[in-house]
Amino acid sequence: MRSDPLVGSLEASGQALLQMQGLTVHFPVRSGMSGRKQVVQAVDDVWLDVRAGETVGLVGESGSGKTTLGYSVLGHYRPTAGRVIFDGEDVTGLEGKRLQRLRRNMQMVFQDPYGSLNPRMRVEEIVAEPLVCHGVATDRGDVRRRVEELLAMCGMPAEAADRFPHAFSGGQRQRIGIARALALGPRFLVADEPTSALDVSVQAQVVNLLQDLQRDLALAYLFISHDLSVVRHISDRIAIMYLGQVVEVAASDSIFDNPRHPYTEALLSAIPVPDPRSGWHEQRIRLRGDLPSPINPPPGCRFNTRCPIAEDICSERVPVFEQKADGHWAACHLSTSAVTSNHTPVEFGPARGRNRSSESPPPDNPTT
Amino acid sequence: MTEGFDSGQADHQILLSVADLAVDFDTESGIVHAVQDVSWSIGAGETLGVVGESGSGKSVTAAALMDLIPITGRVVNGTFIWHGDRVGSAELARLRGSKITMVFQDPMNALNPLVHVGRQITEVLVKHVNLSRSAARRRAHELLELVGIPDPSRRMRQYPFEFSGGMAQRVVIAMALAAQPEVLIADEPTTALDVTIQAQILDLMSELQKELGIAIVLITHDLGVVAGVADHLAVMYAGRVIERGRSADVFANPYHPYTRGLLASTPHPRDVIDRLVPIKGNPPVVTELSPGCAFADRCPEAHDRCRVERPPMSAVPSHPASETVVLRDREVACWNAF
Numbered sequence: 001m002r003s004d005p006l007v008g009s010l011e012a013s014g015q016a017l018l019q020m021q022g023l024t025v026h027f028p029v030r031s032g033m034s035g036r037k038q039v040v041q042a043v044d045d046v047w048l049d050v051r052a053g054e055t056v057g058l059v060g061e062s063g064s065g066k067t068t069l070g071y072s073v074l075g076h077y078r079p080t081a082g083r084v085i086f087d088g089e090d091v092t093g094l095e096g097k098r099l100q101r102l103r104r105n106m107q108m109v110f111q112d113p114y115g116s117l118n119p120r121m122r123v124e125e126i127v128a129e130p131l132v133c134h135g136v137a138t139d140r141g142d143v144r145r146r147v148e149e150l151l152a153m154c155g156m157p158a159e160a161a162d163r164f165p166h167a168f169s170g171g172q173r174q175r176i177g178i179a180r181a182l183a184l185g186p187r188f189l190v191a192d193e194p195t196s197a198l199d200v201s202v203q204a205q206v207v208n209l210l211q212d213l214q215r216d217l218a219l220a221y222l223f224i225s226h227d228l229s230v231v232r233h234i235s236d237r238i239a240i241m242y243l244g245q246v247v248e249v250a251a252s253d254s255i256f257d258n259p260r261h262p263y264t265e266a267l268l269s270a271i272p273v274p275d276p277r278s279g280w281h282e283q284r285i286r287l288r289g290d291l292p293s294p295i296n297p298p299p300g301c302r303f304n305t306r307c308p309i310a311e312d313i314c315s316e317r318v319p320v321f322e323q324k325a326d327g328h329w330a331a332c333h334l335s336t337s338a339v340t341s342n343h344t345p346v347e348f349g350p351a352r353g354r355n356r357s358s359e360s361p362p363p364d365n366p367t368t
Numbered sequence: 369m370t371e372g373f374d375s376g377q378a379d380h381q382i383l384l385s386v387a388d389l390a391v392d393f394d395t396e397s398g399i400v401h402a403v404q405d406v407s408w409s410i411g412a413g414e415t416l417g418v419v420g421e422s423g424s425g426k427s428v429t430a431a432a433l434m435d436l437i438p439i440t441g442r443v444v445n446g447t448f449i450w451h452g453d454r455v456g457s458a459e460l461a462r463l464r465g466s467k468i469t470m471v472f473q474d475p476m477n478a479l480n481p482l483v484h485v486g487r488q489i490t491e492v493l494v495k496h497v498n499l500s501r502s503a504a505r506r507r508a509h510e511l512l513e514l515v516g517i518p519d520p521s522r523r524m525r526q527y528p529f530e531f532s533g534g535m536a537q538r539v540v541i542a543m544a545l546a547a548q549p550e551v552l553i554a555d556e557p558t559t560a561l562d563v564t565i566q567a568q569i570l571d572l573m574s575e576l577q578k579e580l581g582i583a584i585v586l587i588t589h590d591l592g593v594v595a596g597v598a599d600h601l602a603v604m605y606a607g608r609v610i611e612r613g614r615s616a617d618v619f620a621n622p623y624h625p626y627t628r629g630l631l632a633s634t635p636h637p638r639d640v641i642d643r644l645v646p647i648k649g650n651p652p653v654v655t656e657l658s659p660g661c662a663f664a665d666r667c668p669e670a671h672d673r674c675r676v677e678r679p680p681m682s683a684v685p686s687h688p689a690s691e692t693v694v695l696r697d698r699e700v701a702c703w704n705a706f
Contacts, residue, residue, distance in 0.1 A: 061562035061563065061564065061565075062562055136575060169650040169651070170491055171650055172650070176439060183543075198633050199421035199422055199589065200421065200589065200590075200591075200630060200633055201421065201617070201629060201633045201646060201647035201651070201666075202646070202647075202650060202651075203632035203633070203646075204632075204634075204635075204644035204645065204646030204647075205646040207635070207644055207646075208643060208646060209645055211643070226562065226563060227635075228563070228637055229592075229634070229635040229636060229637040230635050232635070232637055232640060233635040233640060233641075233644065252640075253640075256637070256638075266564055267563060267564060268637070269565045269636045270563045270566065270567040271563060272563075272566070272590055272591075272592025272593050272595070273592055273595060273596075273636065273637060274590075274591035274592045274595050274631060274634045274636060275595055275619060275636070276595045276596045276615055276616050276619050277619075277620075278595070278614075279596070280442075280592075280595075280596060282596075284567050284571075286567065286568065287564045287567075287568070290535065290565065291532075291562075323552040327534070332507070338700065349434065
């Protein structure tokens with residue numbers, strides 16, 4: 001079941017299966033020979049919802065914090081600030097038994113189908129491991145039946161259970177990884193670049209499988225990827241990350257047809273289009289330079305050092321992450337009206353700093 | 369000539385041809401024919417796109433040309449033609465690093481981590497261009513400027529780890545350009561880079577091509593990367609070229625079911641469809657190739673003949689084969705193509 005991607009009201013947050021509320025993950029590092037303590041701001045004040053049965057695509061370049069965000073949602077990292085709410089319950093920083101119980105509902109599909117399957121375990125043991133760890137199935141016959149059922153759901157034959165991972169291609173291994181993630185019947189999956197290690201012809205198989213499983217099992221996905229074409233194909237909504245922050249969230253079509261953040265525009269224009277007539281090589285927006293360091297992110301808007309339209313205010317004030325149109329959130333001081341002529345004007349009101357405190361409510365509720 | 373569909377072809381003199389290349393590898397499970405009967409040509413100032421998935425042999429072709437085949441492999445057949453003349457291995461060795469140079473996928477692996485970047489470029493100039501050390505340093509400075517690296521004097525004294533991926537790839541490109549090559553082979557030059565940086569590097573390569581007139585062999589798995597930049601395209605599958613032609617024509621009228629399948633399974637960022645159309649099955653294991661078409665097991669149109677007899681590359685009827693220019697015609701290897 002999919003909910004309307006354009007719901008932008010406060011009430012809608014009640015339906016959210018997963019809520020990130022000001023989620024912040026900072027890692028302390030010691031730099032260079034001085035040994036000075038510094039902080040990598042890997043994820044900074046992220047507000048994002050994932051509704052039941054919905055796919056939210058999380059897009060960003062390497063170093064943008066998208067993987068850290070995915071891991072933090074699952075409780076691999078303890079947030080520095082902010083909260084993770086799952087199904088109405090605060091699950092921030094859970095440990096031990098309570099974390100284990102949470103994991104029945106949220107699981108992960110990994111990027112590398114070679115590194116994420118133990119080469120010394122048979123496929124049956126791999127897929128059954130969550131069942132055993134969580135004590136869900138102990139009887140050998142039950143385990144075997146459940147494993148075969150899971151493999152079948154993922155398009156693998158029952159005989160696969162008796163073989164080792166090396167017998168399978170990358171696409172088949174990814175199917176095994178997905179079967180394992182589904183073993184406990186989760187409602188939410190974090191899929192971290194699940195197709196980027198695969199060849200194009202096989203990638204399409206895995207994308208279709210994820211869509212079929214979502215339809216049949218009412219799964220919600222946080223689909224992390226650097227590949228905007230795949231993300232657009234699979235996602236109901238898309239969140240764009242830059243240097244640890246979510247800079248824009250909207251329905252997929254809305255992001256592509258009417259981007260409100262100049263970084264999103266640049267990212268979209270850089271997507272290679274498999275059609276020589278598209279003219280993408282001629283029309284792209286050229287971003288200067290590289291991603292700045294997340295240790296000392298630029299002041300004001302973090303994108304201001306590379307932004308083609310930056311003005312003075314952009315390096316002086318942090319832009320508010322605000323609703324620019326129905327269900328379309330972005331953090332930019334300047335209107336992106338160059339893209340479209342018919343959207344509502346963007347507010348130029350006094351910029352408020354992002355609300356760093358996890359306790360007080362946000363200025364707006366940018367959750368949906 | 370092939371007037372009518374290929375107006376640009378006559379303008380370009382063929383620089384380099386590879387003909388009937390075959391490369392074998394010894395593995396624990398027997399001899400792998402990684403590349404068989406691979407032929408292509410490239411003209412001055414042109415871009416040839418070589419497209420294929422992992423294991424298709426696209427990189428092995430380039431490695432054979434650059435003498436970079438690992439010790440377990442060997443070139444068992446093949447002719448290289450440079451400016452119209454057949455060249456032996458000794459002559460080819462002289463062309464490598466000077467007239468034919470290469471850019472690799474991972475710039476961090478292509479650079480020596482323990483040597484200043486400036487010195488690495490200078491070395492190429494001293495070895496291949498016979499410049500003095502001081503002249504080489506001045507030239508290295510110019511090259512870094514040419515590839516868009518700000519503050520070259522400072523950057524020359526830095527180590528590769530102080531460069532981002534995109535900047536390091538610019539250094540590798542500067543090194544590849546140092547000896548003023550005529551052909552640049554770029555093997556997945558942007559695959560390790562982020563999409564906005566990929567766009568920068570592709571821009572840089574086309575600018576340099578316009579400015580310096582070099583020919584570029586662009587090897588990639590990404591149809592989006594070659595669309596719009598390649599003049600010609602060679603599509604590889606299981607070690608063979610299975611379709612070739614003018615890039616625009618291959619994209620507009622793909623004849624081989626594999627080429628069509630590849631296009632259908634690539635998600636398009638603008639034309640969103642409900643469901644991707646994948647190619648069934650998996651890429652073949654090159655030790656277990658059938659006598660027939662390697663794609664037959666995955667092909668929706670395969671019939672009995674496809675499984676027993678390999679289709680040869682044949683000219684597409686509507687595009688008459690040229691007599692003077694070889695290996696650049698519109699060709700496809702499929703029994704069912706027309």
